[in-house]
Amino acid sequence: MSTANYGDIIEVTSPADFHVHLRDGELSKLVTPHVHKGGFYLAYVMPNLVPPITTTEMAIEYKKRLKDYSGSSKVEFLMTLYLSDALHPSDVKNWKNAGIVGVKSYPRGVTTNSDEGIESYDKYDELFKAMEVHGIVLNLHGEIPSDHSKNICVLNAEERFLPVLANLASKYPKLRIVLEHATTAAAVNAVKACGDNVACTITAHHLALTVDDWAGQSFHFCKPVAKFPDDRRALHEAIKSGNKKFFLGSDSAPHPSLSKSTATATSGCAAGVYTSPILLPLVAHLLDSFGAIDRLADFTSNFGRAFYQIPAHSGAPKVLVEKVQGVSVQAEYSSGGKAVVPFWASKQIEWQIVNVKE
Template sequence: MAVIHVPSPVDFHVHLRQGQLCSVVTPHVRKGGFKAAYVMPNLKPPITTTEQALKYKQELQNNDPETEYLMTLYLSPDLNPDEVRKAKRAGIMGVKSYPRGVTTNSDGGIESYEPYYPVFEAMQEVGLVLNLHGEVPSDDKTNACVLNAEEKFLPHLFSLHTRFPKLKIVLEHATSRAAVEAVKSLGSTVACTITPHHLAMTVDDWAGQGYHYCKPVAKYPDDREALRQVIRDGHPRFFLGSDSAPHPSLAKSTSTPSQSCAAGIYTSPILLPLTAHLLESFGALDKLANFVGEFGRRFYGLDMSTGNPIVTLREVEGHGVTIQESWKCGEDSLVPFMAGKRIRWEIV
């Protein structure tokens, strides 16, 4: 029976929500094999100040004090250079940028980066990371839609890196070969997160299937292969960010003419075994420890001492272990990715 020891895994992109949903999903980070999580700020209202981030962190700690929460701010007009410096002193790790209207709770997102140049200057100075949701809004005039929104965003990435070469930038949840090649072509201050579900799916998997719908959407087989290959290559600026995004099942399974299916795939409670299962499927299991831990920690400058927790996975004999169908959440439920399917790894 094969065993894998994974030092200090970190999920560098996770949504933990609010209220009752938050109380259910926050302990699932640790259930999925992680004791550190980089937390997204797109709540209602969004986390735009240091005080709000620290209050939210306390809520998360109340739900599960054994996990380390790495906090972020939402890029908005409320953010200025003084707040950036205050956030750095308080231990905030980064600032997340959402283009307006492209994903969940992004109605307050930005329409132009130029007004935020002073903020980026301050972030570059103090060492906060800029996390980019890399899509442009759909627009008939520019022929932009969900299938090319990421590729059309890439000029913004090049422009920001050119203007702020010392600013650490993470292009989040890449889905395309174009995005992979763009990040590879840039300097050491630009990195990229990859989700497990984008390693598994293509457009055929989410077309007509609400539980597989997320933003950005999965693309073509060649795009998926580019994501897999950069992991096989062991490129040190590509690492795990699950973008685990829980929605109650009613928001995923139903839609109306005025309300679309919620965008998001839930992976937190199965994250490390799922990632091992997928990497093994395309010949990259030997890259697991670097992909889920060392590369991301190194980019963010996090402690990599031997005192950090080691998570052990073991191969499941026979047909594997079945992923739980759902988790109860009030009167509704949360359905995880690959619910009811079998994977070959489990946490010891």
């Protein structure tokens, strides 16, 4: 592996973000165009709105709104449903025709808008079997709720979840499963130990952050939280290795600036890091920093598309990024009375999008 020199240019065919939050209402109008701004042509959209997306009709209407907001007819939105009792095995056969590709599982209460999340997977046996038959992906927020009586908190909640992943992967060997936004060496090893039906997304911000970066810094606070330096190193090594199980899912999660910057005696700041408007240059910068820049196209397009069986079509857009002396990240984005602060606001990124061949 090697790092790039200033002026080096890398081409990525139709970059794909396999985990993004685009919210709803005025905030969605602000952030949805940033998928394209950040260099991406596929957005795998999370369903944790209020109320959550639990029906085909809700997903179709949400997709229509996103397309209206996106600012580019070339961006493809893939929809997910929120795992709940509202999902019926008999409906699964119709999901793909409606643009629904996956079902997202949120353990109850562990992250943003997860109050209606699950407490047990046992009741979904028939649903998962139907998903196996019809090629629907199961996306897992891989944490269990904190329980201080059992010494479980945000720092080990992911590792405590991993036996659940192993059990699901074994019980449903034809069900494609994605462990979302891995943050630990243990998670990397657990995904490697599973069969080919299991893959894993890694975010840009978890390639940069450790616990020191979010403790006391609200704009770096997300769920799952960034962990220890050796965990971050394991994420780097997973990408450098070229293992096809690991690919980008940004978990870009916008919140109004006030929600991120303030906390009260009874509630903390909002959990989420916002990377969409700078995503491809940011990923290039980070991969370059640990000698994996030659994995950029695989990590941001090829491997994820292969796992989801959504290859880039003939004539798909090609995005060119170039290593430069440094470009400042915009401090804030605002519109319609909403404002969001991106990751690394006002910092320098040494890569930028220089051309798009559409």
